[in-house]
Amino acid sequence: MIIKKIIRRGFTAIRMILYKLLDPIYIWLDKKHIRRTRNISLVPSEANRREGAYSYAEWSHIIGIFQTLMFIHLDKKEDAKILDIGCGSGLLAISSKQFIGDEGGYVGIDIRKKWINFCRSHYPSYFDFVHVGGGNPFHTPSQERRKLKWSLESSSFDLVTALSVWTHFTEDFAIFYIKEVNRLLKPGGKAIITFFLMDELYQKFLSKISKRRRKNIGLKTLYENSKIKRGKYHMEPQERYIYDQSAYGSDCWFYPKWASVPERAIGVTKTGLDRLISQTELKLIEYYPGNWKEVPGIFVQDILILKKD
16 A cells, blocks of 8 residues: 555656646647637746646636636626736636726736736736735735735726635635625626535535545545545545534634645635625625536636625
């Protein structure tokens, strides 16, 4: 068993080294064949593809998903003003490119300065990237965990996006920052925010996993154990998505046993979502279930479309 693990880890290391060496060559060659989209030419190299998606193909896939959602839900298809919360290394900046035009604009904000610096150097100057204060025990453990309002003008954005941001917020932070979304949106503006929503579909998913499989299991073990069942619609272990630990005593915000800190992955109940939205002028107008709950969703996380009255 030990020898098998050593061999498996060795092959994994070799595969990663080869991928890093071949990635820039592949991107250079692939750009020569792009015909039907302008966006994916901005996809960065593997060293800067993170935020839950590493593969070049998966980045391109997610860019297309969210560009489509923006087109569907933006009232202004051109010259829109878009705020991207937790922009990371710029994935949704690429999705936004077609909608900002000459009179609109894109602002990406993040608490991690390294990603802001990268985005400023990698993307064209018509994208604006801003470092904001605050901290998160998972993303920025060395920074103080505190709530800070963003220095952005109220009622100034047509669209706010947040890809895998509220999935790292505990209840108090989730409520504080949904109020910031509400403040920054124009009347009639919309927000596209992803969640792990523990609704009826989640309960159905959970009922299919036996109590034996809901044991305390580490994240490393999840990926090394070949007997762990993978998702039907994604490549992750199903046990990854069991949210059964209260996040700091909350009755509606939960995290999985394998997480080193609650902010590593946060799920919220339907009651919690209602509590969250009730703090604002936002209304839920569309819901796209994520395939993490073993349904054929368009994205792994749940996507909620909120509109400001």
